[in-house]
Amino acid sequence: MPEYKAPLQDMAFVLGELTDIDGLAALPPFTEVSRDLAEAVLDEAGKLASSVIAPLNADGDRHGVRLQEDGVVAAPGFRDAYQRYVEGGWGSLQFDPEYGGQGLPFSLAVAVQEMWHAANMSWGLCPLLSQGAVEAIAANADESLKARYLPAMVSGAWSGTMNLTEPQAGSDLAAVKARAVPEGDHFRVTGQKIFITWGDHDMADNIVHLVLARLPDAPEGVKGISLFLVPKYLLNEDGSPGERNDCRAISLEHKIGIHASPTCVMSYGDNGGAIGYLVGKPNQGLACMFTMMNNARLTVGLQGVAVAERACQQAREYCRERVQGVAPGQREAGPIVGHPDVRRMLMTMNALTEAGRALAYVGCAEVDRVHGESDPQRRARHQRRLDLLTPLVKGWCTEMAQEVTSLNVQCHGGMGFIEETGAGQLFRDARILPIYEGTNGIQAMDLVGRKTLRDRGTAMFEMLEEMDAFLAEPHLESVLGSERKALLTDAVVAVADATEFLLGASDSATLPGAIAFHYLMLSATVVAAWQMGRAALSVAEDDSPFARRKRHHVHFYLEQILPRYLHHARALRFGDDTLMALPEELL
Ligand SMILES: Cc1cc2nc3c(=O)[nH]c(=O)nc-3n(C[C@H](O)[C@H](O)[C@H](O)COP(=O)(O)OP(=O)(O)OC[C@H]3O[C@@H](n4cnc5c(N)ncnc54)[C@H](O)[C@@H]3O)c2cc1C
Numbered sequence: 001m002p003e004y005k006a007p008l009q010d011m012a013f014v015l016g017e018l019t020d021i022d023g024l025a026a027l028p029p030f031t032e033v034s035r036d037l038a039e040a041v042l043d044e045a046g047k048l049a050s051s052v053i054a055p056l057n058a059d060g061d062r063h064g065v066r067l068q069e070d071g072v073v074a075a076p077g078f079r080d081a082y083q084r085y086v087e088g089g090w091g092s093l094q095f096d097p098e099y100g101g102q103g104l105p106f107s108l109a110v111a112v113q114e115m116w117h118a119a120n121m122s123w124g125l126c127p128l129l130s131q132g133a134v135e136a137i138a139a140n141a142d143e144s145l146k147a148r149y150l151p152a153m154v155s156g157a158w159s160g161t162m163n164l165t166e167p168q169a170g171s172d173l174a175a176v177k178a179r180a181v182p183e184g185d186h187f188r189v190t191g192q193k194i195f196i197t198w199g200d201h202d203m204a205d206n207i208v209h210l211v212l213a214r215l216p217d218a219p220e221g222v223k224g225i226s227l228f229l230v231p232k233y234l235l236n237e238d239g240s241p242g243e244r245n246d247c248r249a250i251s252l253e254h255k256i257g258i259h260a261s262p263t264c265v266m267s268y269g270d271n272g273g274a275i276g277y278l279v280g281k282p283n284q285g286l287a288c289m290f291t292m293m294n295n296a297r298l299t300v301g302l303q304g305v306a307v308a309e310r311a312c313q314q315a316r317e318y319c320r321e322r323v324q325g326v327a328p329g330q331r332e333a334g335p336i337v338g339h340p341d342v343r344r345m346l347m348t349m350n351a352l353t354e355a356g357r358a359l360a361y362v363g364c365a366e367v368d369r370v371h372g373e374s375d376p377q378r379r380a381r382h383q384r385r386l387d388l389l390t391p392l393v394k395g396w397c398t399e400m401a402q403e404v405t406s407l408n409v410q411c412h413g414g415m416g417f418i419e420e421t422g423a424g425q426l427f428r429d430a431r432i433l434p435i436y437e438g439t440n441g442i443q444a445m446d447l448v449g450r451k452t453l454r455d456r457g458t459a460m461f462e463m464l465e466e467m468d469a470f471l472a473e474p475h476l477e478s479v480l481g482s483e484r485k486a487l488l489t490d491a492v493v494a495v496a497d498a499t500e501f502l503l504g505a506s507d508s509a510t511l512p513g514a515i516a517f518h519y520l521m522l523s524a525t526v527v528a529a530w531q532m533g534r535a536a537l538s539v540a541e542d543d544s545p546f547a548r549r550k551r552h553h554v555h556f557y558l559e560q561i562l563p564r565y566l567h568h569a570r571a572l573r574f575g576d577d578t579l580m581a582l583p584e585e586l587l
Contacts, residue, residue, distance in 0.1 A: 001422030002317045004054040004119050006046035007309060009546050010354060011111045012039045017538040018358050018531055019107050019365035027372030030105055038108050041093070045112040048088060052081050054119035060260030061122075061425045065201075067252050067262075072200040075260040078123055082156075082203040085116075091127060091156025095134060099150040107365040110302055114357070117306035121429045122260035124306075126159055126198045128299050133160025133210050136292035137229065140280035145229060148239055149208055158206040158241075162292055163193040163230075163266060171442050173286060174221040178213035178268065180228055180276060188273025189213050189228055189247075192265065195436075199264030200232070200249035206241040207232040210292065211268065211276060212285050219283065227285035228276035230268065247274040257428030293437065294390055298367070300437040301393035302360045304401035307430045308353040311408035314423060315349060319411055336411075344560075345411050349404045351532075351557040354550070356397040358531035359524065363389035384459040388451050389527070391443040396524030398433035399440060405430040444516035447523070453506050457499045460523070464499075467492045467530050479540045480533060484558040488533060491526045491562055494569040498522055501573065514576035522568035529562045 015021045016035040024030040060075035067073075074082075085091065094109035095101025109131075116124035134153050137146060137160075152158040169175035178191025189211055193199075200207065209230040218224030233241035249264035268274045280288035319337040327338025336342045366386035373379040405427040409416035416423040434440040452460055470476070471492065477485045498519055505511040536554040539547035 001058060001314055001425075004050050004115075004310060005313065006042065006049055006115045006118070008039070008042050008046055010357065010550075011042055011114065013535070013546070013550070014358050014361045015107060015111055018534055019361050021105065021107065021365075024105055024107075024365075024368055024372065027369070028374070029103060029372045030368065033105055033108070038111070041104070041108060042111060042115075044088075045090065045115050048084060048090070049115035049119040052084055053116060053123055056081060056123065056260075057120040058422055058425065060120065061257075061429075062259075064259040065252060065262040067200075067249060071202060072249055072252065072262045072264065074201050074203050074262070075122070078260065079203045081123065082126065085127070086156040089155075091130065092154045094131075095150075095154045096138065099138070099146070100154045105365070106367040106371070107361055110299065110361060110364040113299060114302055114306045114309070117303045118310045120260075121303060121307055122258045124303070125258065125261045126201070126203065127156065128296065128303075129162055129197055130156065130158075130160040131299070132162060132292035132296040133208055135295045136210055136227070136288055137208075137279060139291045140227070140288040141229065141277075145277055145279065148235060149229065149231070152206065152239075153208055157204060158208055159198060159201070159204040160208045160210065161196055161199050162289070162296065163196055163199075163209050163211040164289065165193060165195045166191065167194055171439060173212065173225065176212050176214065176225055178211060180213040180215055180226060180278075181273065182215070183273075187215075187228060187276045187278060188269065189230055189276040190269030190273050192267055194265050195253065196249075196264045196266045197436075198262055199266045201262055205233075209247065209266070210279065210289065212289060213276075215282055222286050224283055225285040226282050227279040227288040229279050230274050230276040234275060245274050246271045256431055257425070258432060295367075296437050297390050297394040297443070298360070298364050300433060301356075301363070301395075301397035304397035304399075304430070304433050305353060305356040305360050307426055307433070308349070308356060308397075308401045308404035311405045311423070311426045311430075312346075312349045312353050314421075314426070315346060315408045315411040318415075318421075319346060322413075324413075342411065345407045347553070347556045348560065349407050349411075351553045351561055352400040352404050354535075354553050355528040355532050355557055355561070356400050358535060359389075359528045360393050360397055362531055363393040381462065384455070385463065388447070388459040388463065391447040391451065391520060392524040392527060394437065395434075395440045395443040395447070395520045396528065398430075399521070401430045401433055440520070441517065444520040445513060447520050448502060448512045448516040452499065452502060452519075453512065457503055460495070460499050463527070464492060464496050467526075470530060470533065473537065475540065476533070476537065479536050480558065481555070484555060487558060487562055488526075488529055491529060491565045494565055495523050495526050498569055498572055505575070508576070510576045510580050514579050515572035518568040518572040522565050522572065525562060525565045525568070529558060529565075532557045 015038050024033050056077040063075045092101045093104045094106045097103045180187040180189045211228045211230050212225050234243045236242040247268045250267045251265045253263040322336050324336050366382050369382040409423045412423050415421050532554045539550050
């Protein structure tokens with residue numbers, strides 16, 4: 001696999017032109033922030049990603065992780081790379097300076113994280129989960145827990161995990177059975193959790209598990225779930241890790257991909273109960289965990305962008321080197337990049353990946369605006385936009401990663417199917433993305449239920465208004481060309497129509513669920529097109545190679561990818577009749 005080179009120019013472009021990182025400086029937490037600062041940070045991160053983390057990726061895939069008597073051993077080199085990451089202060093970029101963070105925007109941290117995941121998705125999952133755990137503790141825990149746990153988690157010296165899933169409780173967390181019984185100033189947690197990412201390892205000095213469990217008198221269902229902080233090592237008086245707590249990884253899953261990310265079955269309380277501390281209020285654990293899950297949903301979408309970028313780089317290099325056949329206009333056999341159909345694959349990969357980056361970063365920048373905005377109305381609007389974009393980023397970027405990593409295999413021909421090229425690893429690693437952190441089916445239900453029907457489409461119509469304003473930009477037609485602009489205009493109308501259709505169907509028991517996935521893919525395809533259109537406007541006067549390439553990708557997206565909206569818009573109009581009519585035994 002070729003070396004990973006962080007796409008620094010596109011990252012800086014999206015941060016600068018589409019998320020307006022310079023504009024963040026108007027908000028009190030970010031007065032020092034600028035595009036120049038962002039570029040300097042990205043540059044340094046790119047070096048660590050390319051030279052330290054990426055070279056471990058293929059070996060990690062082959063070697064995997066081991067469970068020994070005293071715990072899980074990470075893949076070769078992972079621990080050293082993690083130390084370099086902690087020493088470089090990379091874990092603390094976006095966190096509160098009160099706990100040792102650097103107070104930088106989340107959107108900048110996200111661009112940096114794209115590099116970790118592109119370099120090595122398995123490795124990047126450890127910081128991803130830790131970051132979500134920090135967010136959940138910072139937003140919900142009491143001051144004493146924050147003071148004891150956050151500084152070491154923010155620095156990365158300790159990692160964090162998310163423990164929701166149990167064998168009978170996956171998408172349906174109402175079925176969680178783990179228990180927590182009060183005992184003095186703490187609780188005793190018992191139960192089994194499955195599929196816990198980086199649930200145990202030897203890279204950090206302590207692991208802070210956030211565990212969903214029920215109190216003895218808790219009501220049934222989601223209203224009876226509380227959140228507990230359960231450290232692997234209990235803390236000494238001075239705050240250092242001390243005695244081992246009663247929790248451990250009892251087995252590791254054998255997976256299709258991300259072999260170097262330990263996916264653990266965790267047992268709590270084999271010897272009387274793991275000591276845990278309540279985070280937030282009793283029975284409100286799911287709401288607290290949502291702080292972590294929302295953050296993680298955005299960053300899982302980002303993983304889709306990252307692995308797609310890596311696939312683009314690999315495919316590009318291979319197609320420029322592999323000689324096969326005489327391309328049109330040539331006299332001799334030459335590199336396959338000359339064949340129109342190979343160009344179709346490469347352009348599709350590039351356009352999807354750049355659109356995904358634009359969508360993901362723009363979504364993540366809403367986190368910064370919610371955080372920094374003091375005007376209540378503006379803040380509420382940013383929160384609505386963030387809530388709306390989160391399932392789009394998670395759902396669409398992870399779906400497009402399937403297509404892009406699959407096209408990478410296809411670009412390699414037979415060699416793509418042979419493990420040693422590494423195309424297979426990207427394809428396998430990407431496959432988890434539409435599943436974890438809430439399957440994409442659940443994301444679609446979230447978009448339809450919580451994000452559209454609940455507010456009667458307010459957030460969606462606000463966004464559509466902005467798209468209409470964009471379409472009214474005077475130079476847009478000359479920049480995009482009239483046919484592409486017309487296509488985009490029709491696509492925006494289709495989202496508005498689909499939203500009305502959905503709102504009209506809110507009384508139906510089955511229709512919202514039946515059309516949810518199409519509604520998600522329709523909206524995200526169009527929102528991504530809007531962002532690509534904005535990109536084209538901002539490079540309109542520029543003739544640099546970057547700007548020319550960007551323009552081509554925008555045009556290609558509008559011509560070849562945006563028309564997919566029609567498929568989703570038409571399919572959802574058929575509603576649920578045919579879908580639901582067949583008896584289950586005939587399915
Ligand atoms: C590698 C890996 C890492 C993971 N890491 C973690 C982790 O760190 N922490 C953690 O807690 N969990 C983790 N998970 C668990 C993951 O989040 C769940 O697997 C996921 O949420 C789906 O739950 P499930 O596997 O029980 O599938 P199910 O819930 O059984 O779903 C099966 C299918 O039914 C669909 N479905 C289910 N309910 C509905 C519904 N109401 N509407 C529409 N469709 C529905 C789903 O979309 C899916 O297609 C991980 C899983 C894997 C494989």
